[in-house]
Amino acid sequence: MIYHFLVPLSAQIGALNVFRYITFRSIYALLTALVITIVLGPMMMRWLQKIKCGQYIQDEVGELHKCKAGTPTMGGLLLGFGVLVSTLLWADLTNIYVWLTMLVFAGFGLVGFVDDYTKIRGKQNKGISPKAKLLGQLLVAGTAVGLLIMQPAYSTELAVPFFKNFTPDLGWMYLPFALLVMIGASNGVNLTDGLDGLAIGPSITSATCYAFFIYIAGHIGMANYLNVPHVPGVGEVTVFCGALVGAGLGFLWYNAYPAQLFMGDVGSLSIGGVLGFIAVLCKQELLLIIVGGVFVFETISVIMQVSYFKVSGGKRIFRMAPLHHHFEHKGVPESKIVIRFWVISILMALMALSTLKIR
């Protein structure tokens, strides 16, 4: 809204011109979201404590995580509030892509909220059925991608990293492909959310990385220079990415080891879903495998563990899945596992960014 108030005035007051720039507004969206989440954090935590939104801990990890019981969860509400308010303040609200992004974020958040709420009411670590969850995710993602494909500026061609001339047009098959990306990302972040700060760190690096990708995709000069697909208008979503990074850092303020607040499914599903959607928006879906590598490893570790357990008739590859529990059981301190996963996530994001030059 700041954008809509100040930019018309910039004809009179030259200094206000700076509010036209996506880069400038993205940085201030970040700072605004950061301040909102840090300032409102204590209030939110008191309120969550009062309505008894404590975390219930799975029996199997109970021994190591006993002390986490009772820590308020649904911190994703705080993060989501920061993201949405800051985006509404700083983005150009006539941009359809900004609204679609907020729709996905809020929609996946709602699915997560229902799940969290069910857990709390039932006083156990078991929310809505996996089927109901998937249905909710499909509904939100399907609506958003459907509306996206209807935009004339958006093409259903797939960009393959390293192969600049191979851009198969997926046509209507693009819809299931995009849904897979979004729901996969959403569940990946959800699985990763098992240690203090573990999910939010790679979420912050992924959002930062995609801030660059979406800015470039929306900038015709840069997109052509770097030989990546140009999607007119998506650049404005950089402001949303900025807000997400800022709210993520603000949430980390309270989620840092030892955590005073967990994000809950309302946080992890919304972050994952929206990262998937932004990857779809800027047509860098395949790179999400690298950028969100930590989420991918965590997901694969679960799939491997479960499959091997079934095939071998009861044997395990990891001491426990997802992967972070494996290291925990091996005696690596929680805070160290988390920071190392962050370092890996920065490494993956940089490798992904460097592919911009190799095309």
Added chain:
Amino acid sequence: MIYHFLVPLSAQIGALNVFRYITFRSIYALLTALVITIVLGPMMMRWLQKIKCGQYIQDEVGELHKCKAGTPTMGGLLLGFGVLVSTLLWADLTNIYVWLTMLVFAGFGLVGFVDDYTKIRGKQNKGISPKAKLLGQLLVAGTAVGLLIMQPAYSTELAVPFFKNFTPDLGWMYLPFALLVMIGASNGVNLTDGLDGLAIGPSITSATCYAFFIYIAGHIGMANYLNVPHVPGVGEVTVFCGALVGAGLGFLWYNAYPAQLFMGDVGSLSIGGVLGFIAVLCKQELLLIIVGGVFVFETISVIMQVSYFKVSGGKRIFRMAPLHHHFEHKGVPESKIVIRFWVISILMALMALSTLKIR
């Protein structure tokens, strides 16, 4: 050296053209330094343990930090090795600014090394005298800045953020000014180095931030567009910044709470000194106050505490200075203080970057 081997071949093999780009080489300098430090870390720690380079802890912080005694220090050697090898591999070695930067880094590192070594031999937390330390710093910084001012491309005008037309020429007064920046930064990082990961985090964000500044300063189009001083040739130092960020992340791998390795003065003095020098190189010296805000706060907290103690005849402002000990005494867990200082440092770096648009 990779640069010198591959770029001549790029006339024949087009794909090698990518090695011409500073951005591409900076990212790979980062990744190389990261891998070097992580891979060599365990070997280095065993060696430091063997030659008894354990940390001695000041008596006053003893109660809280007892468990830190015996952790190997001089991890700055590991970091420095990673930075220098990676820079030698990826940078254009015909560039004078790259060599001056490495000179400052190695020189300040040497001063720190002598200090660390004296502590270890004397088996107490007391190194060389403050006077000897300052003399060493002055010598290194003076040589580098002297050589820098002699470069015809380098001007002694001061760039003041927000005032694009106010660029006073400091003339020979530029030398003491630059020395103040470098030695101040060096001692600031040194003071901050008191909790696991506390100094390396803001060092990484500052180096990242200055990677942008120095790249822009070296790029005539961008420098003119953003209205910042253009210093022809300094862009190549971006590769060094990349290596510093990478080695910093690799060092953090072992320095993350609970730390297995400390950087020692060899680490903190070299990082601080070189950050100051890079700020001088790209003529964004004043912005270092914002970018390195965490180091500034820490330094000011010590000055305030000591001054107030003298003036008031024994009273204290903080429970203990530098600032991080104050929060520790108030009962905030170490890992949480550290991560929060990181968040603040990211915030400061972003504010500094946003000034690029407000000029």
